[in-house]
Amino acid sequence: MIDTEKLKDLREIMAEDFADLIEVFFDDTQARFNNLQQLLKQAPVDNLAIRNEAHTLKGSSSNLFATELQQLLFKLEKMAFENHLEDRGDLMEQIENEITIVFRELIDFQE
Amino acid sequence: MNNLRILFADDSKTDRHILQALLKEEDYILYIAEDGQQAIELYSEHQPDIILIDAIMPKVDGYDAVKAIKKLAGDRFVPVIFLTSLTDTDSLAKCFEAGGDDFLSKPYNPVILKAKIKVFVRINDLHETIREQRDEIEELHDELISEQHMARKIFDKIAHSGCLDSCNIAYNQTAMSIFNGDILFAAKKPSGKLQVFVGDFTGHSLPAAIGAMPVAEIFYKMTLDDSSMEEMLEKINRRLNNILPVEMFCCAICVEIDYDLKIGRIWNGGLPEAYLITQNGGVQTTFSSQHLALGIAGDDQFSTSTTAFNLNSEESLFLITDGIIESEAVNGEMFGVEKLHKTLDTNCDELMFDKVLKEVSEFSQQQTDDITFLEIYGAQQ
Numbered sequence: 001m002i003d004t005e006k007l008k009d010l011r012e013i014m015a016e017d018f019a020d021l022i023e024v025f026f027d028d029t030q031a032r033f034n035n036l037q038q039l040l041k042q043a044p045v046d047n048l049a050i051r052n053e054a055h056t057l058k059g060s061s062s063n064l065f066a067t068e069l070q071q072l073l074f075k076l077e078k079m080a081f082e083n084h085l086e087d088r089g090d091l092m093e094q095i096e097n098e099i100t101i102v103f104r105e106l107i108d109f110q111e
Numbered sequence: 112m113n114n115l116r117i118l119f120a121d122d123s124k125t126d127r128h129i130l131q132a133l134l135k136e137e138d139y140i141l142y143i144a145e146d147g148q149q150a151i152e153l154y155s156e157h158q159p160d161i162i163l164i165d166a167i168m169p170k171v172d173g174y175d176a177v178k179a180i181k182k183l184a185g186d187r188f189v190p191v192i193f194l195t196s197l198t199d200t201d202s203l204a205k206c207f208e209a210g211g212d213d214f215l216s217k218p219y220n221p222v223i224l225k226a227k228i229k230v231f232v233r234i235n236d237l238h239e240t241i242r243e244q245r246d247e248i249e250e251l252h253d254e255l256i257s258e259q260h261m262a263r264k265i266f267d268k269i270a271h272s273g274c275l276d277s278c279n280i281a282y283n284q285t286a287m288s289i290f291n292g293d294i295l296f297a298a299k300k301p302s303g304k305l306q307v308f309v310g311d312f313t314g315h316s317l318p319a320a321i322g323a324m325p326v327a328e329i330f331y332k333m334t335l336d337d338s339s340m341e342e343m344l345e346k347i348n349r350r351l352n353n354i355l356p357v358e359m360f361c362c363a364i365c366v367e368i369d370y371d372l373k374i375g376r377i378w379n380g381g382l383p384e385a386y387l388i389t390q391n392g393g394v395q396t397t398f399s400s401q402h403l404a405l406g407i408a409g410d411d412q413f414s415t416s417t418t419a420f421n422l423n424s425e426e427s428l429f430l431i432t433d434g435i436i437e438s439e440a441v442n443g444e445m446f447g448v449e450k451l452h453k454t455l456d457t458n459c460d461e462l463m464f465d466k467v468l469k470e471v472s473e474f475s476q477q478q479t480d481d482i483t484f485l486e487i488y489g490a491q492q
């Protein structure tokens with residue numbers, strides 16, 4: 001879910017750059033999510049790399065007011081930081097679903 | 112004013128995009144890094160004015176990058192604002208420990224972002240001003256020291272030590288003590304009489320040294336002319352009265368000794384008592400100040416009357432400025448007149464000069480080379 005009220009302010013400030021921003025966010029998020037999936041398949045798992053990737057994705061989600069996505073990524077970041085990734089359950093599926101929701105909302109928002 | 116140059120480092124392409132857009136309207140020059148390593152490289156290449164940096168980044172993280180940048184900056188102030196998701200206080204503490212000056216949390220608020228940048232520009236300007244002024248002060252200080260050395264060289268040419276090093280005299284005075292305001296001259300008259308002048312200028316440093324120059328000139332010229340001590344004192348007084356500002360004057364003792372007749376005459380204007388002692392201890396007579404210091408009175412008020420004394424070969428004359436009396440122990444206590452009197456009055460089997468020097472050093476537990484005193488012996492040592 002996206003806080004569209006706040007996103008409107010950002011769109012106003014960024015004006016013609018806003019469309020670019022959404023494009024960048026799509027590409028960046030997709031690439032980083034794919035990378036996260038790859039990293040989680042590795043053994044032994046690279047906690048630091050996962051933590052950094054989750055952190056970065058969390059930051060940009062936050063900047064686009066994707067609050068739920070931000071919180072899910074924070075959970076992942078924390079697990080990686082505390083070396084408890086084995087407890088993640090279906091967190092990655094939740095993240096993937098939320099990304100799909102956010103992408104759709106952003107497309108709707110632009111129209 | 113030049114455009115503000117901002118270095119900003121974030122590994123998220125989205126966040127870089129947003130920040131760039133937020134800062135676009137202002138006339139900032141942006142240097143953009145994608146990780147800590149690039150941030151360090153861009154800093155050393157461009158020395159930007161302010162740094163916005165993400166804490167967690169690949170390769171070199173924000174903390175290490177900031178530590179490296181602050182080190183590169185030396186005493187230049189480079190404000191660092193950490194860009195961070197405000198999720199835990201530990202990482203915030205780490206930001207400040209690494210040298211961060213402030214932080215900005217995501218999502219970015221454009222108003223706060225710009226306000227923070229402006230605040231740091233102000234602090235930056237202030238810091239720059241202080242740095243420039245510090246450098247200026249340093250430069251002026253060096254200049255002053257080198258001028259004093261030059262002045263010292265000129266002063267030495269005029270106020271050479273005369274016959275201070277002759278074996279009738281033991282004295283303690285440093286090369287730089289002229290800048291404490293103390294002067295010490297001795298010369299033989301053509302008639303063979305020894306003439307000694309001890310002076311203590313009010314004021315220090317260059318003004319005292321400048322005031323001392325005419326005294327030296329008159330002293331050596333008139334001693335060589337065989338002029339009388341009275342004539343010389345009158346002339347010095349007149350000259351100082353003319354050239355010195357009201358608050359500046361010269362306390363002085365002038366002594367003339369006739370070694371053939373074993374007699375002497377002394378004039379004391381404003382200096383502490385002079386002592387006539389037996390060389391192995393024992394104060395015979397003291398000569399306290401009877402006159403105004405030099406440079407105060409006009410001709411009509413100035414008195415050159417002297418006190419005569421006998422000086423046999425076992426005796427000596429001990430002259431001081433207030434340096435000895437005022438030399439302080441660690442607890443702030445002063446050496447004082449009584450202690451000096453007692454020392455001079457007590458029997459000793461070494462040279463009195465050495466004994467006084469030792470006592471004052473022990474008392475003040477510091478170097479005594481800024482203290483002027485001398486002993487004139489009744490016979491050659």
